[in-house]
Amino acid sequence: MLLVVGVMRQVLLGIEVDDKMPQHEYYEYFGPDYYTLHVAPSYMENKNSCPLLDDIRAKLLDYLSKLQHALSIQFQKKPPDTASRG
Numbered sequence: 797m798l799l800v801v802g803v804m805r806q807v808l809l810g811i812e813v814d815d816k817m818p819q820h821e822y823y824e825y826f827g828p829d830y831y832t833l834h835v836a837p838s839y840m841e842n843k844n845s846c847p848l849l850d851d852i853r854a855k856l857l858d859y860l861s862k863l864q865h866a867l868s869i870q871f872q873k874k875p876p877d878t879a880s881r882g
Contacts, residue, residue, distance in 0.1 A: 806813050815832050817823070 813833060815834055817826060817833050
């Protein structure tokens with residue numbers, strides 16, 4: 797996951813992404829072309845129908861909408877309350 801986030805960040809910032817995939821715990825899942833991030837085009841027929849893909853997308857968006865949100869702020873020590881020192 798961190799690999800994907802790192803690559804996405806580079807793409808969004810306009811930084812050229814290196815084609816060599818770094819070692820990580822899921823490296824074996826990318827076989828047999830372990831060494832590249834860019835996938836070579838395949839000439840196999842795409843058997844995924846548009847209605848099926850739309851259904852999967854709708855389900856995923858529904859699942860994501862039901863996830864509990866987490867605040868994205870940095871934790872900091874609370875400053876002393878000067879009003880109560882009177």
